[in-house]
Amino acid sequence: MSTQQAEPESQEAPEDPEMKGTQSPQERRLDDKDDGMVDEHAEKKAELEGETVLIKVFRYDPEVEGKQEPRFDDFHVPFEKGMTVLDAVMYARDEYDSSLTFRHSCRQAVCGSDAFFVNGRQRLGCKTQISDLEQPVRIEPLPHQEVVKDLVVDMDHFYDQMHTVEPYFQDEDTPATDDLEEQRQSPKNREKIKMSSRCIWCGACMSSCNIAAGDNEYLGPAAINKAYKFAMDDREGEEIKEHRLRILEQEHGVWRCQTQFSCTEVCPKDIPLTEHIQELKREAVKKNLKFW
Amino acid sequence: MYEHDVIVVGAGGAGLRAAIAAHEAGADVAMVSKLHPVRSHTGAAEGGINAALQEGDDWELHAYDTMKGSDYLADAPAVEALAQNSPEETINLEHWGMPFSREDDGRVSQRPFGGLSYPRTTYAGAETGHHLLHTMYEQVVKRGIQVYDEWYVMDLATTDEPDPNDRECHGVVAYDVQSGKIEGFKANNGVVLATGGPGQAFDHTTNAVSCTGDGHAMAYRAGAPLEDMEFIQFHPTSLPSTGVLISEGVRGEGGILYNSEGERFMFEHGYANNSGELASRDVVARAELTEVNEGRGVDDEYVHLDMRHLGEERIMDRLENILHLAEDFEGVDGLVEPMPVKPGQHYAMGGIEVDENGESCVNGLYAAGECACVSVHGGNRLGGNALPELIVFGKRAGRHAAGDDLGEPEIRTGYGDDVEDETDTELPVAPGEAGLDTSGSVAADGGVTADAEGILERTVESARERVDHLMEKDDGVQHAEIRAKLQKAMTDYVNVFRTEEGVKKALKAIRECRQEFQDVYVDDPSRTFNTDLQQTIETRNLIDVAETIALGALVRNEFRGAHWRQENQIRDDENWLKHTLISWDDGEPSIFYRPVILEGENKTYEPKERSY
Numbered sequence: 001m002s003t004q005q006a007e008p009e010s011q012e013a014p015e016d017p018e019m020k021g022t023q024s025p026q027e028r029r030l031d032d033k034d035d036g037m038v039d040e041h042a043e044k045k046a047e048l049e050g051e052t053v054l055i056k057v058f059r060y061d062p063e064v065e066g067k068q069e070p071r072f073d074d075f076h077v078p079f080e081k082g083m084t085v086l087d088a089v090m091y092a093r094d095e096y097d098s099s100l101t102f103r104h105s106c107r108q109a110v111c112g113s114d115a116f117f118v119n120g121r122q123r124l125g126c127k128t129q130i131s132d133l134e135q136p137v138r139i140e141p142l143p144h145q146e147v148v149k150d151l152v153v154d155m156d157h158f159y160d161q162m163h164t165v166e167p168y169f170q171d172e173d174t175p176a177t178d179d180l181e182e183q184r185q186s187p188k189n190r191e192k193i194k195m196s197s198r199c200i201w202c203g204a205c206m207s208s209c210n211i212a213a214g215d216n217e218y219l220g221p222a223a224i225n226k227a228y229k230f231a232m233d234d235r236e237g238e239e240i241k242e243h244r245l246r247i248l249e250q251e252h253g254v255w256r257c258q259t260q261f262s263c264t265e266v267c268p269k270d271i272p273l274t275e276h277i278q279e280l281k282r283e284a285v286k287k288n289l290k291f292w
Numbered sequence: 293m294y295e296h297d298v299i300v301v302g303a304g305g306a307g308l309r310a311a312i313a314a315h316e317a318g319a320d321v322a323m324v325s326k327l328h329p330v331r332s333h334t335g336a337a338e339g340g341i342n343a344a345l346q347e348g349d350d351w352e353l354h355a356y357d358t359m360k361g362s363d364y365l366a367d368a369p370a371v372e373a374l375a376q377n378s379p380e381e382t383i384n385l386e387h388w389g390m391p392f393s394r395e396d397d398g399r400v401s402q403r404p405f406g407g408l409s410y411p412r413t414t415y416a417g418a419e420t421g422h423h424l425l426h427t428m429y430e431q432v433v434k435r436g437i438q439v440y441d442e443w444y445v446m447d448l449a450t451t452d453e454p455d456p457n458d459r460e461c462h463g464v465v466a467y468d469v470q471s472g473k474i475e476g477f478k479a480n481n482g483v484v485l486a487t488g489g490p491g492q493a494f495d496h497t498t499n500a501v502s503c504t505g506d507g508h509a510m511a512y513r514a515g516a517p518l519e520d521m522e523f524i525q526f527h528p529t530s531l532p533s534t535g536v537l538i539s540e541g542v543r544g545e546g547g548i549l550y551n552s553e554g555e556r557f558m559f560e561h562g563y564a565n566n567s568g569e570l571a572s573r574d575v576v577a578r579a580e581l582t583e584v585n586e587g588r589g590v591d592d593e594y595v596h597l598d599m600r601h602l603g604e605e606r607i608m609d610r611l612e613n614i615l616h617l618a619e620d621f622e623g624v625d626g627l628v629e630p631m632p633v634k635p636g637q638h639y640a641m642g643g644i645e646v647d648e649n650g651e652s653c654v655n656g657l658y659a660a661g662e663c664a665c666v667s668v669h670g671g672n673r674l675g676g677n678a679l680p681e682l683i684v685f686g687k688r689a690g691r692h693a694a695g696d697d698l699g700e701p702e703i704r705t706g707y708g709d710d711v712e713d714e715t716d717t718e719l720p721v722a723p724g725e726a727g728l729d730t731s732g733s734v735a736a737d738g739g740v741t742a743d744a745e746g747i748l749e750r751t752v753e754s755a756r757e758r759v760d761h762l763m764e765k766d767d768g769v770q771h772a773e774i775r776a777k778l779q780k781a782m783t784d785y786v787n788v789f790r791t792e793e794g795v796k797k798a799l800k801a802i803r804e805c806r807q808e809f810q811d812v813y814v815d816d817p818s819r820t821f822n823t824d825l826q827q828t829i830e831t832r833n834l835i836d837v838a839e840t841i842a843l844g845a846l847v848r849n850e851f852r853g854a855h856w857r858q859e860n861q862i863r864d865d866e867n868w869l870k871h872t873l874i875s876w877d878d879g880e881p882s883i884f885y886r887p888v889i890l891e892g893e894n895k896t897y898e899p900k901e902r903s904y
């Protein structure tokens with residue numbers, strides 16, 4: 001089952017990001033994120049001190065009577081300063097209902113286990129402050145993925161797409177390891193791939209993408225970004241880059257992206273996914289011009 | 293039943309490296325992990341990989357620094373293997389595409405780290421572990437190595453000869469978290485445990501929720517001793533509210549620690565007159581707590597780590613991740629204000645006793661990474677030495693398990709004629725399962741059945757019975773309650789500063805946890821993704837592991853490395869140049885000691901005063 005149907009692909013594509021003046025969409029987004037947040041934040045925090053927070057959590061279990069029909073359970077969780085969505089569901093589980101199920105591990109936004117749909121948006125549970133959210137807080141599994149149980153979704157399709165882009169470094173001319181000779185890479189080129197290399201495979205982007213929802217074979221933002229990391233790395237040769245672009249150019253590759261920026265908006269690691277996809281489109285065009 | 297040549301349990305850095313090495317040695321290898329590989333806690337490592345790569349640096353200097361950092365409780369053959377092999381393994385990662393930070397000439401960057409005589413910590417921003425983990429997982433995908441992810445390994449299938457040195461490990465029993473199905477995994481050549489640390493034994497830890505010492509506990513119950521468990525590293529810079537780690541890289545780049553009086557206490561109060569903030573981690577952690585205890589802590593709880601003077605450009609270039617962590621988890625902007633930090637449980641120097649080929653005294657049972665104790669870190673691990681351990685000893689364990697000849701190890705394992713029994717210390721309560729009704733026990737039990745398949749089937753059967761018992765019982769105690777009590781006792785009494793009285797209190801509390809666990813039940817009736825069940829089994833593992841930490845802390849009446857004892861605040865080389873070993877002995881733990889090996893390839897590491 002899935003919690004949400006694909007929405008029609010109706011949004012208009014924005015213009016090419018490079019045409020938009022000095023601010024990249026990434027910068028704009030980060031600015032938006034900060035706008036008005038601080039004051040509001042402080043106010044909310046003061047309000048919540050010593051209070052309880054109501055969280056409404058999606059429940060479903062295919063084999064337990066009463067949970068086979070999806071429902072929402074209410075939990076009243078005592079608020080503590082700095083409490084995150086993950087802290088709140090952990091509290092609910094440990095104190096109220098040990099069957100409440102969700103993935104989590106590192107608690108510090110690096111393992112990528114706890115992407116949930118919180119108040120209608122894909123967010124990492126461990127990185128989302130309760131005090132930043134409207135109450136009650138509604139916590140659901142990631143949309144557009146099969147729900148296994150409660151907040152746990154089936155990630156197999158996501159992993160399959162990641163594997164499709166040959167997500168490993170390829171180079172025929174790697175020097176012998178015992179020479180202790182590294183491949184040289186300029187700090188500039190390292191900087192170029194930096195953001196793409198931050199992906200933690202949480203699946204928030206894929207879940208937010210209307211195209212991926214409508215086209216199951218679409219590689220999706222995470223996999224394309226993974227390919228970007230290798231394609232833009234000067235340590236891989238030109239031939240391999242062309243090979244990568246051929247994979248990305250296929251019917252369900254980069255050209256399916258309609259630059260809606262939903263992936264970029266939800267990425268908890270602030271990766272400019274849409275920009276990376278756009279850049280790969282341009283690279284693909286350049287290559288094709290060369291082939292002709 | 294599944295069958296492979298080599299089964300690797302855990303898919304973090306050590307497990308991935310072991311699997312790749314076993315695959316390259318021609319073995320049919322499979323990884324079984326309770327998490328998908330990219331979720332592993334290696335990904336949270338920030339600082340870097342120590343490797344003597346540059347002109348002017350030398351593996352012998354790295355070995356010397358490591359031995360000194362260990363407070364002379366590491367075994368020289370292990371330390372030298374680490375220092376000699378780390379450069380090659382680090383470059384190997386670069387060849388696999390790992391995005392290291394770079395110098396202007398295009399070479400990989402290295403930075404200073406605590407306790408190092410040369411800036412040899414190779415890094416990729418402040419997210420080195422993330423890149424190491426993903427780079428190695430990419431190589432596993434490339435090679436098509438089979439990964440059983442979200443399969444939780446519950447037990448080892450091991451023969452049960454009276455002497456663990458005669459036992460053999462034939463595989464593991466695991467349950468599929470998604471379906472609840474319990475199956476055997478037969479390992480024709482060997483099982484490599486790479487299950488990470490036991491940080492969840494404490495309640496203020498930088499470790500992930502998944503770091504529950506599963507491998508430690510399984511190997512221990514199968515007969516492999518746990519070594520030097522009392523040596524727990526408390527990282528000096530964790531965020532007070534969550535335990536999230538702030539990398540030593542901040543201090544490596546020039547970050548400064550201040551107390552509430554605004555004093556740079558590492559110098560001004562004489563804790564480390566030469567190295568200051570970059571003294572060894574145990575030294576800095578004790579200094580911080582001393583400041584707090586003497587009333588110079590901020591909010592009576594923590595100290596300040598200031599990196600503002602480094603400037604935005606340098607911070608963004610090398611420590612950007614730290615800004616995000618401080619903002620997201622403590623609400624502090626590291627560019628405009630100092631960050632609150634306090635010591636948090638971070639790393640276990642001890643672990644499953646193995647030799648330099650990664651093998652324990654149980655034939656075919658290997659361990660690598662944080663769950664293992666080779667011993668490289670001795671009494672205290674240097675920053676930047678955990679990641680090279682994963683790749684160097686992960687590889688060795690994988691190769692050896694696959695049948696490659698790595699030569700005879702110099703390090704001995706198991707009970708033998710070179711050990712000395714512990715006879716003096718009085719325990720406040722009996723450890724282990726003495727006096728408890730252990731029907732439905734979790735000890736590895738292959739029984740008398742001789743063949744591997746029979747042993748595996750029997751272990752599967754007992755695992756199924758145990759799960760059925762936990763699931764069918766409909767009232768009693770829940771694991772969360774027991775776990776919280778255990779974590780609190782460990783944090784209260786087996787922390788940075790330890791006293792005999794405190795540690796004894798901890799042992800009593802652990803005993804109570806063990807008794808309460810007799811009555812534990814799983815409330816969630818579902819076989820689908822039952823994390824209640826998984827955490828219940830993890831809690832049992834934590835009890836066993838926490839007990840060995842407290843036992844070690846009680847018997848070692850001296851101050852060495854990260855282990856400080858109030859009653860004897862000196863390093864007692866005359867009596868304590870030896871490893872603590874704790875053996876399960878079918879539920880009635882015994883303690884013995886093995887001398888440390890200080891003779892290296894070209895020299896002997898004579899214990900010297902450790903000042904920074």
